[in-house]
Amino acid sequence: MIHTFKNNGFNMVLDVNSGSVHVVDEAAFVLIPILEKTAEGRGDEAAFISKAMSLKDEHDELSSLDDDEIKELASEIFTLYKEGDLYTEDVYKPYIDEFSKRQTVVKALCLHVAHDCNLSCRYCFAGEGEYHGERGLMSLETGKKALDFLVENSGSRRNLEVDFFGGEPLLNWEVVKKLVKYGRSIEKEHNKNFRFTLTTNGVLLNDEVLDFVNKEMGNIVLSVDGRKEIHDKMRPTRSGAGSYDVIIPKFIKTAESRGQMNYYVRGTYTRYNTDFAKDVLSLADLGFKQISVEPVVADPKEDYALREEDIDTLCKQYDILAREMLKREDEGRGFNFFHFMIDLEGGPCVYKRLSGCGSGTEYLAVTPSGELYPCHQFVGEESFLLGNVDEGITNKELCEKFKKCNVYEKKECGDCFAKFYCSGGCAANSFHFSKDINGSYETGCKLQRKRVECALMLQAARNEREESNTL
Numbered sequence: 001m002i003h004t005f006k007n008n009g010f011n012m013v014l015d016v017n018s019g020s021v022h023v024v025d026e027a028a029f030v031l032i033p034i035l036e037k038t039a040e041g042r043g044d045e046a047a048f049i050s051k052a053m054s055l056k057d058e059h060d061e062l063s064s065l066d067d068d069e070i071k072e073l074a075s076e077i078f079t080l081y082k083e084g085d086l087y088t089e090d091v092y093k094p095y096i097d098e099f100s101k102r103q104t105v106v107k108a109l110c111l112h113v114a115h116d117c118n119l120s121c122r123y124c125f126a127g128e129g130e131y132h133g134e135r136g137l138m139s140l141e142t143g144k145k146a147l148d149f150l151v152e153n154s155g156s157r158r159n160l161e162v163d164f165f166g167g168e169p170l171l172n173w174e175v176v177k178k179l180v181k182y183g184r185s186i187e188k189e190h191n192k193n194f195r196f197t198l199t200t201n202g203v204l205l206n207d208e209v210l211d212f213v214n215k216e217m218g219n220i221v222l223s224v225d226g227r228k229e230i231h232d233k234m235r236p237t238r239s240g241a242g243s244y245d246v247i248i249p250k251f252i253k254t255a256e257s258r259g260q261m262n263y264y265v266r267g268t269y270t271r272y273n274t275d276f277a278k279d280v281l282s283l284a285d286l287g288f289k290q291i292s293v294e295p296v297v298a299d300p301k302e303d304y305a306l307r308e309e310d311i312d313t314l315c316k317q318y319d320i321l322a323r324e325m326l327k328r329e330d331e332g333r334g335f336n337f338f339h340f341m342i343d344l345e346g347g348p349c350v351y352k353r354l355s356g357c358g359s360g361t362e363y364l365a366v367t368p369s370g371e372l373y374p375c376h377q378f379v380g381e382e383s384f385l386l387g388n389v390d391e392g393i394t395n396k397e398l399c400e401k402f403k404k405c406n407v408y409e410k411k412e413c414g415d416c417f418a419k420f421y422c423s424g425g426c427a428a429n430s431f432h433f434s435k436d437i438n439g440s441y442e443t444g445c446k447l448q449r450k451r452v453e454c455a456l457m458l459q460a461a462r463n464e465r466e467e468s469n470t471l
Contacts (some may be wrong), residue, residue, distance in 0.1 A: 002087065003417030004033055007457040008323055013086075014456060016417050020085040021344060023460045026061040027073055032086070035077055039087035048078040092354060093408060099354060100404045106153040107358065108161035110365040110376045111146055111179070113138040114171040118203050119243060121235045123268060123296045123304055125377060137172045138368040143179040145389040146366045151190050153392070163197040165365075165376060170204035180216050197221065201235070202247035205254070214257055222251045225267040226279020226293060233272060234304070248286065255288055264290035264338060270304035271296075274313045277321040284328070284335045292338035295447055297429050306443055315450040322454040326461050340455040342421065356423030360386070360402025374402055377428035402427070405437050412440040418452045 001016040011029040013022040024032065031052055035043075038051050052074035056062045062070060080086040092099075116135040117124075147162070154160055162183065164176050176198070183194040195218040202222055213220050224247060225231040232242030255263055265288050269276035280293050295314070298305040306314070321337065328334050357363055360374035367379055370389040378384040387394040407413040407424040425448065429441040 001090075001415070001417070002033065002036055004029060005453050007319070007453055008326075008461065010457050010460050012453070012456055012460065014417055015086050015088055016420065017090045017092075018084055018086075018088040019344065019420065020080075020088075021456055021459070022080070022086070023464075027065060027070075028077065030059050030061045031055070031073060032077060035074070036087055039081050045075060045078045048081075049074040052077075096354075096406065096408045099406065102403075103155075104358070104361040104403060105155035105157050106150055106362060106364060107157055107159075108163070108363045109146060109150050110163045110165045110363070111138065111143060112166065112365060112367050112376070112379065113143065113164050113169045113176055113179075114167035115368050116171050117167045117201070118171065118237065119168070119201050119235055120238045120240075123234060123270060123298055123302075125297070136368040138175060138366075140175050140178050140182075142366075142368065142370045142389060143175060144182050145370060147179065147183050147186070147194075149366075149389045149392065151186065151192055154192065158191060159193050159195060161195050161197070163199060165199050168201055168204070169198060170200055170209065173204070173209065177212060180212075184216075195219070199223070201243070202250050203237075203243060205247070205250045210250075210254055210257060213254075218262060220254060220258070220263045222247075222254060222263065222265045223267070224248070224251060224265050224283065225269070226273065226276065227282045230269075230273045230279055231267075234268070234270060251288075252286060255290075260287075260289040264292050264336075266338075267291075267293040268296050269293055270298075271306055271310060272304055274306075274310050275317060276314070277317040277324070280321055280337060281324060284333075289335045290338075291335055294339070295444070297426075297432070297441070297444065308443070311443065311446050314447060318447075318450050318454045322458055325458065329462075330465075339451045340458055342452070342455040342459065344459055354406045354408070354420075354423060356425070356427075359427050360399060360405070374398075375428060377426070378431075402437065409438045410440060412442075412445065416445070416449070418445075418449045421452045421455075422448045 003014045003016060005012050011024050011026065013024055013029070013032050034055060035048055035051060038047055049071050052070050053067065056070060065073070077086065114137050116137065150160055150162070169176055180196055183196070187193060196216060197219040198213055198217055199221040200223065225234055228244040231244040235243055237243055251265060265283055267279060269279060273279055276293055280291055283291050295306055296304060300307070322340065325334065325337060325340070357375070363375060364386065365373045365376045365379050366389060367373070372386040372388055372393065373379045373384055374386065384398065385395065386398060393399055405424070405427055407419045410424050413419040413424050425441060425444055427437040429444055430439040431437045433439070433441045
């Protein structure tokens with residue numbers, strides 16, 4: 001299975017199953033998709049050449065080549081095919097039953113230390129931090145039980161992830177500090193290493209918090225939506241005031257104090273800023289180097305929800321952003337955009353390629369009262385309650401369902417070129433839009449496909465730049 005596309009002057013060919021990416025000329029761009037059927041028929045080199053020669057008069061890109069040039073091109077394509085870089089078979093699918101039966105361990109927890117918030121973000125899936133329930137703060141005792149649960153269910157895995165989440169976790173800061181201390185106190189005994197993350201809206205961020213985070217936490221996520229007018233519209237305080245001017249100086253200081261590493265500013269774009277590339281660039285203009293601005297996922301009835309008619313505009317914004325990123329890199333002021341970050345050489349492991357984040361199996365969310373859910377976006381959905389920190393996982397059947405959640409269980413993923421990059425997408429989004437964790441969220445799929453194309457183009461452009469610089 002291959003995918004061909006043009007972006008920013010590059011003719012791109014992606015071999016989906018192997019992950020090989022090719023930048024080709026116009027003639028190869030026309031010929032490679034046509035010869036895919038020849039490869040599927042287990043054609044030999046003579047068959048490739050014969051098919052290519054028969055197409056000469058049908059395509060302008062080929063008619064300008066003489067016979068020897070077409071033969072040479074077809075031979076090069078055949079070589080890529082035989083070397084496993086083009087038209088490759090899916091080697092994962094035959095083993096999917098074995099994959100679904102694999103032994104899993106818990107690697108990460110999202111600790112909801114606060115079901116309360118000091119902002120009133122319009123698009124918040126957590127309903128202003130309470131997750132459509134009662135306000136509450138996690139006790140130290142419950143938090144310790146959660147860390148103990150993680151250690152006990154992590155098997156031989158050494159590195160464990162814990163994200164302090166909300167609501168706004170700084171509303172329960174003293175407990176956060178004590179939980180970090182507790183985690184550090186049990187690391188050596190159990191041969192574990194905790195990597196803590198704090199996700200914050202920044203309102204309560206101060207020097208004391210920052211000093212502690214820089215000493216103890218591997219990452220910090222800073223919530224901001226880009227331009228001041230957009231941010232203040234969507235992320236006001238509970239009194240209706242804007243929060244941008246309060247948080248931005250703190251966020252700039254945080255990024256600089258961490259050497260522009262091990263953090264990211266994370267925003268959400270909605271129907272009110274379908275020109276979101278401007279929001280990303282506004283954050284870059286402030287000096288941020290690690291940026292993520294993601295599409296809102298909302299009930300279609302909401303006025304800020306993205307609609308089908310917005311897709312073309314949004315895709316063009318990704319193109320604009322990708323081109324501007326290249327320009328800024330040439331000028332020595334580049335930055336990272338989360339959704340364009342793809343590792344073509346190493347990449348994620350096979351399990352992650354097939355099943356994504358591991359929600360419901362390797363990644364769980366813990367509420368202030370100690371309830372366990374598949375992830376933070378399922379919290380409050382009683383049908384997805386997995387158990388609690390005292391008894392552990394009690395809903396084994398639901399865990400098994402999440403374990404079997406993979407790209408081959410989702411029929412919409414079958415012919416999608418991006419399936420091994422998004423790993424089938426978000427289970428929560430799929431459920432909320434199709435009522436099935438193995439369903440799909442079509443708007444999200446379309447945007448993901450565009451992001452993958454832009455990310456691959458960026459890699460091609462960077463490789464071209466690097467090669468030209470070595471000449």
